[in-house]
Amino acid sequence: MKHPLNFATTAFAALLLTASATAQQQEAKADGKAFAESLRGEAQQAAQQQPNAATLPNYDRNAVRGLETLAEDPDRIESNAATAASGHQGYRAMRDSLANRARFDPSEIEDVIARSLAINEAPLDYTSGMAISGDQGSCVPLPPGSGSAGTFTATCNTGTRIDQSAGQCAVPLLATVSQLPQYHYLCNRFGDFNGSGEPECAGFDGYSCRVTGRRDTCLQWSSSGGPPWCSEPGDPITELTCDEEVPGQTPYMVTTATRVTTTPDESQCSGFADNGDCTLDTEICTDADPQTRIVNGVPVTRPCWEWQRSYACTAREAATDCSDIESQGTCRFLREECLTDEVPCETWERIYECPLPETDSTRQYVCDGDVYCIDGSCETIERTANDEFKDAAVALHAMDEARGQFDPNTLTLFRGTRNTCSSKVFGVLNCCKGKGFPLIPGISLLVALGCDREEVLLHQRDAQGLCAYVGTYCSDKFLGVCLTKKKVYCCFESKLSRILQEQGRKQLPKPWDKPKEEQCEGFTLEEFARLDLSRMDFSEVYAEFTDAARLPDELETSVLIQQKIADYYARGGQ
Known part of the structure; x- marks a missing residue:
């Protein structure tokens, strides 16, 4: 049971806390109302005024103008991006990586995996055979084929390289306002011949003076009962305004004139303009709004206040990209040809003959598992390569190509x-x-x-x-x-057709035409009849007939078996 005094004390404290919280809320409400009242005038004034870009936080007028310019000419977005990308370090690194990284043919990777799986399934089939005694035998590798991988033509460049680049600069218009004194004079072209007191106008020649008005003069006035009138007009007096005081002459009035001078500030473009290898490409206005601006309290109107100039620059330097080919040491230099008709020649192409890289073909073996046993007499078959097979296969293939690539309309063979x-x-x-x-x-x-x-x-x-x-x-x-x-x-349709064309043209002779004019015509029947195929090098094609060229000579084996059968029956008296 709670003591009555403690309960009363607790209730009184709660009332005090509630009253204090209520007072704080009322005070905060009053402060917020007063703060809002203080801002009401500024809010009303801002709502009645036109929007002012200068009052917007983080507003960059030049950046907005740049985006507006690109929006009016979207084609410049791509050109500007290409210009910036050519010099960007990350872009160059990406291009160099793509050009220099190692390349692998997916088919080669698949072949390696397939061979590994096959060897894993039957390893003895790829390591050894079975000897006559039943023990594990050995395998003898077949000699390599006579075919070669062939050659290819590699080219590189040497001479002069032109590096083209683009540059941009801004040309703002600078306006100055100055107050200059203006001296006003009167003169007569004949001088003071009639007592007018005005000097001769020729005395003002050579000074910065200009005619700003004329005053009529009268040599004789008349009055016949009315207002006077000029009966004999004289030459008018000229009013001159001069930017400087003329010595010996007294101005009748001196005033002050406001002069506005506008000058393009080309300091940012001086590096391009002074470079003889740079030419002005385009010039566009990038700041024309507003056209009238206040300079030292004077309104100045100009159609454009800033321009952007684009320059195209070129630089010439000696260059070569032949180091990779020459460093290999396996390529044979053939000739050097000028790529242009200029004299002297600025750009040369160097032509090399290089061997095709050797491919790791699967080696073939003859194992001592090829055993023939008759009547307890066993012999191991010695397999040898058939050297004539490749020549026969190539000859047959050449005849088949000739039949298939004959063009009856032009009566030619092996057209490319x-x-x-x-x-x-x-x-x-x-x-x-x-x-x-x-x-x-x-x-x-x-x-x-x-x-x-x-x-x-x-x-x-x-x-x-x-x-x-x-x-x-x-x-x-x-x-x-x-x-x-x-x-x-x-x-051409086949490698053999290409070899026949390349080597056949050398035999005739029938060289290729100029690169701009060559149309890859085939051989006529008379030209093909003159070719000597036995003098042609088909080693590149032989490499594709390696498997066929290594077929075992089964004829010798069959003769051996027949002899053993005959000996068996002879011993048995049958």
Whole structure:
């Protein structure tokens, strides 16, 4: 049970706390009302005034004008972005990474995995056979095939490189207001011949004076009962206003004139204007609102108050991109050709013949598990390669190609198709590498980087050995320096057709035409009849017939078996 005194004390304290809280709420309410009343006038005044951009926090008029300019000319967004990207460190790093990173063909990775799985399933099939005694035998590798991987044409550039860049600068208009004294004089072109007291106007020549009015003069006044009138007018007196006081002459009045002078401030553009390698591309107004502005209390109206100038600059320097090819040590230099018709030549293309990289083909083995046993007599079959098979296979294939690629309309054989691809001279992205360089998986990636889809397909066909390199010509040049070159190829339906064209043209002789004009015509029947196929090097095709060229000579084996059967029956008297 609570004590009555304690209960009363607690209740009294609660009443005091409630009263205190109520008083604080009323006081806060009164303070808020007073603060709102103090701001009412400013709010009403702001609502009645026009919006002022200068009062907006974090408002940047120049930034808004820049966005307005881009909105009026959206094409400049792409050009400005390309200009900024070419010099951006991150952009260059990304492009260099894409150009230099290692490339792997997915089919090669899949082949390695498939072989590993196959060996894992039956390891003895790939390590050894079974000897005659029943013990584990050994396997003997077959000799390597005589075919080679072939060669490819590699090119590089040397000479002069032109680096093109773009620059922008602002030209604000500076306005100054000054107060200048103006001296006013009167003069007569004949001088004081009639006693007018005015000096001759020729005495003001050479001073900064200008005619601002004329006053009529009268040599004879008449009055015939009315107001006087001029019966003999004289030459008018000229009023002159001069910016400086004329020595020996007394002005009849001196006033003050306000002069406004506007001068474009080109200091930001001096670096481009003084550079002989830079030319003005465009100049646009970027600040024309408002046209009338107050300068030292004087309204000054001009159609534009600031311009933006865009310059295109070029720089010439010696350059070469042949270090990669020359450092390999396996490429043979063939010749050097000028890409332009300029004298002296500014841009050269160096042409090399390089061997195709050797591919790690699966080695083949003959194991001592090939055992023939008859009547307890066992023999191990010795397998040897058939060296004539590859020649027969290539000859048959060549005849089949000739039949399939005969054009009855033109009576020609092995006609090709003309294909071209472009690349920047000394550029990072090269869509024309082709044979001898790894294929980048996915056409969309190269297209996204700037290659044409047809160029990527040409890259793939050339990598497969179906295209013959004809030559290169300059498709875009500037100041005598080649900027973009175009490679020309003749592509065929098979590697054999390409070899026949390349080596057959050397035998006839029938060289390729100029790169701009070559149309990849085929051989006529008379030309094809003159070709000596035995003198041609088909080693590149032989490499594809390696498996067939290593077929065992079963004829010798069958003769051996027949002899053993005959000996068996001879011993048994049958």
